[in-house]
Each structure stands twice: as structure tokens, then as C-alpha cells.
């Protein structure tokens with residue numbers, strides 16, 4: 001099959017906000033305990049942070065990491081996680097039915113994030129708590145000194161404020177599973193008042209209001225409109241959460257799921273614009289896709305691990321087709337870079353994550369690590385409006401699915417042009433013509449490919465490198481254009497300069 005892309009350097013869609021390559025660490029399963037933190041591990045530093053994990057995260061160049069939840073945050077008393085570790089209380093954790101030791105809290109996570117080179121996207125508890133705990137936490141984290149909470153932070157050994165800029169106003173407050181779930185009106189009012197006061201403590205904050213937990217929620221769309229109507233002027237972003245799976249084992253349909261993401265982003269943007277028009281406001285709300293991934297292990301019985309400390313939970317194993325979906329979703333986000341300013345691959349270590357650790361042992365990278373790595377490494381700069389022609393197919397839930405999912409990114413400072421492309425065709429290679437004549441003289445740097453004959457193949461402890469990218473992709477210069485061969489069912493990164 002044949003497809004083509006024309007990219008012109010003057011047709012700029014948007015500057016990419018690097019925070020779309022964010023991720024998420026929740027106090028859930030072995031993400032924190034046994035993931036980023038394992039005191040006594042041969043590769044742990046003096047604070048108990050695993051350096052092998054830290055290096056894998058550093059390589060990803062993750063600009064921002066959401067913390068501490070997730071569902072966890074809706075029952076969390078942040079004061080339990082600060083101060084001398086030996087006097088921290090153990091508590092029953094009701095989101096995931098475990099025992100939380102509170103060994104790691106805000107300050108330790110801030111330290112770890114700094115070592116990882118990431119900013120922290122903090123979340124406040126609007127499930128069991130509200131304005132008071134939220135404003136105290138902002139004062140504790142961000143106020144320099146001279147007040148009770150800021151001086152307490154200093155007494156805990158952190159003279160410099162953390163200066164966390166981005167904060168989530170609760171988590172998935174529409175979900176019945178959420179501790180302290182709310183109606184849209186209850187939440188919208190609380191979010192507004194909390195946001196207002198948090199910004200009084202620190203006017204530099206950027207705040208994210210909770211959208212729906214997914215577009216399949218019965219209150220989706222109405223929730224967004226009601227919440228925004230109540231808190232529009234005090235918030236800056238609206239969140240979107242989306243997870244996909246292939247439980248029905250229908251690969252063409254699964255690979256088309258990013259069309260659902262595209263529609264979801266478009267719908268939420270439209271709702272934001274509707275409220276903006278209604279309020280006659282000059283302010284635009286941007287989107288924070290602060291949970292997205294493939295998630296297959298839903299339905300794990302929490303009662304089996306009830307009140308254990310950091311039991312394994314949601315430890316998904318990602319195969320080749322999952323990596324293709326992740327690639328398609330990253331391309332979709334880039335195509336919406338004018339609106340999506342933040343996104344968090346949920347999550348980063350052990351829990352629905354690209355990195356898995358073994359207790360006391362090694363770690364390995366899942367297939368999904370690689371498209372995320374490539375996008376974060378090369379997807380910086382501006383997104384160009386791609387003109388794409390591709391043959392299409394119909395699947396169970398989608399019509400007109402292009403076999404080619406692709407986008408072009410241009411980094412002016414270095415002159416680098418990167419084309420990300422997925423060939424969704426399961427049995428045929430694609431010949432892609434790249435017309436980038438507006439760039440003048442350009443050469444191929446490399447064509448990275450990730451492919452595997454078995455779409456269900458995955459990496460594991462025994463075979464950690466079964467699926468890794470290679471640089472043997474075929475791209476040739478042909479007069480003013482380039483021709484690339486995208487193998488069947490493959491992820492491609494074509495780098496030109």
C-alpha cells in the first residue's frame with residue numbers, strides 16, 4: 001500500500017508543550033515501594049532510591065510527574081507523609097485497600113523527582129478533605145518561610161520551597177469508586193473555592209480541574225460543562241483520562257482506538273470553548289490528559305491483597321500491538337498540541353508501566369517504553385499541519401481508519417525534522433512518500449523501526465530485549481522527496497536534517 005505526507009515548515013500547528021511527555025507515580029501497588037524506592041537493594045542510593053530505575057526514567061526525559069495519586073489522593077492526609085520517618089503513622093489506605101507506611105511522602109518524592117530531572121504535578125485531596133488541607137499544603141510546599149507550614153517544612157530539612165507549579169484539584173471525582181465522589185455541582189463549587197484560595201497562597205500556580213474519568217462515563221460532557229461553569233475563572237486546565245485494552249482480541253479495532261482519543265480530545269475542547277463563549281471570557285482552558293495508557297488487568301481482586309503493604313497491582317505486560325497503540329496515541333496528542341498542554345502516561349514504574357522491577361533484582365523495559373522514549377526525545381519543537389493521504393479500513397467500532405497514523409515535528413534551533421509514523425496494516429508494508437520540499441536541502445539522519453512478526457510478543461525478565469527498536473529502517477532520497485518503507489504493523493521514527 002502507498003501513502004503520502006506533505007509537511008511545510010510554514011504550516012505550524014502549535015509549539016509543543018514538553019509536558020505532554022509527562023508520567024505518573026501513585027502510591028499504588030509497587031510504584032513507590034519496590035519501584036522507585038527499595039532500601040537495601042544493591043543499586044539503591046543512601047535514600048533508598050533505586051538508581052537503575054532512576055536512570056531508565058532519566059533516559060525518558062520525563063518533564064513532569066503526577067503525584068501522589070490517582071485514587072490514592074482522595075483519602076490521603078499529606079501531613080502523614082512529612083516529618084521524621086520513624087514517627088510516621090501507618091494507615092489503612094482505602095482506595096486500594098492496602099496499608100500505607102508513609103515512608104515516602106511529599107519531600108522524598110520531590111527529592112526523587114529532582115534527581116530524575118522532572119517537575120512534580122501535585123494533587124490535593126478533594127475526596128475526604130478540602131480547602132483547608134489544600135491551602136496548608138501549598139503553604140508547606142511553596143511558601144519561602146515565616147509562616148507555620150513553611151517553617152515546618154524548613155524544620156523537616158527543606159529550606160528551599162519546592163515551588164510546585166502545577167496542581168490537580170482532586171482526582172476522578174465523578175467516579176463512584178472514588179473516596180468522596182461528588183456530583184458535578186458539588187465538585188465544581190469545591191474546586192472553585194479551593195482553587196481560589198490556593199492561588200491566594202501562591203498566585204503562580206496552574207490548576208487542573210477534574211474532567212470525567214473517561215468518555216464512557218454516563219455523566220461525560222455534562223460533567224465537564226457543569227464543572228467548568230462553576231470554576232472557569234480560577235482554573236487553567238481540564239483533565240482527561242483514557243485507558244484502552246484489547247480484551248476482545250480484535251487487533252484492527254484496537255489499533256484504531258486512537259481515533260477515539262482524537263474524538264475525545266476534540267469533544268472536551270469544544271465543551272471548554274462552549275463555556276468560554278457562554279461566559280464571554282477571554283480565557284481559554286487547555287487540556288491535561290493526565291492519565292492515558294493501555295490497561296489490561298482491570299478486575300484484579302483487591303480483597304485478595306487486603307491491607308498488605310505495596311502488593312503487586314496492575315502489573316501489565318505490554319506487547320507489540322500495545323506499543324503501536326501507544327505510538328498512535330502519542331501522534332494523536334501531537335496533532336492536538338494546540339490544545340493538549342500536559343499528558344501523563346499512567347503510570348511510570350510497575351503499575352501499568354513501561355518499567356518493571358524485580359524485588360532485590362533487575363528491571364526491564366516493556367515495548368511501550370520505546371515509542372514514549374522516541375516521542376519524548378525527538379517530539380520537541382513545533383508540530384506541523386500534516387497533509388496526509390492514506391488508504392483506509394473499517395473496523396468493528398470505527399470507519400475510515402487510515403492505515404497511516406503520522407505527524408511531523410520540526411525543531412527550528414537544530415533544523416531537525418522528525419516524522420512519527422505507524423503503519424496499521426497487519427500484513428502489508430507501506431510505501432510512504434514524504435514531501436518536505438519547503439525545508440530545502442535535508443538528509444536522512446536515521447530511520448528507527450520497531451516491529452515484530454508476533455504482535456502478542458512481549459519483553460520479560462527472561463527475554464528483556466525480545467522487542468527493541470532498530471535503526472535499519474529503509475528511507476531513500478528521491479529528488480525533492482523521501483521514500484520510506486514502513487513494515488507491516490510497525491512504529492517508525494524518520495529523522496531528517
Ligand code: AHR
Pocket residue numbers: 026028069070071072171172213291346347
Ligand atoms: O492509574 C490508575 C488509576 O486509574 C488511578 O488511580 C485512577 O485515577 C484511575 O482510575
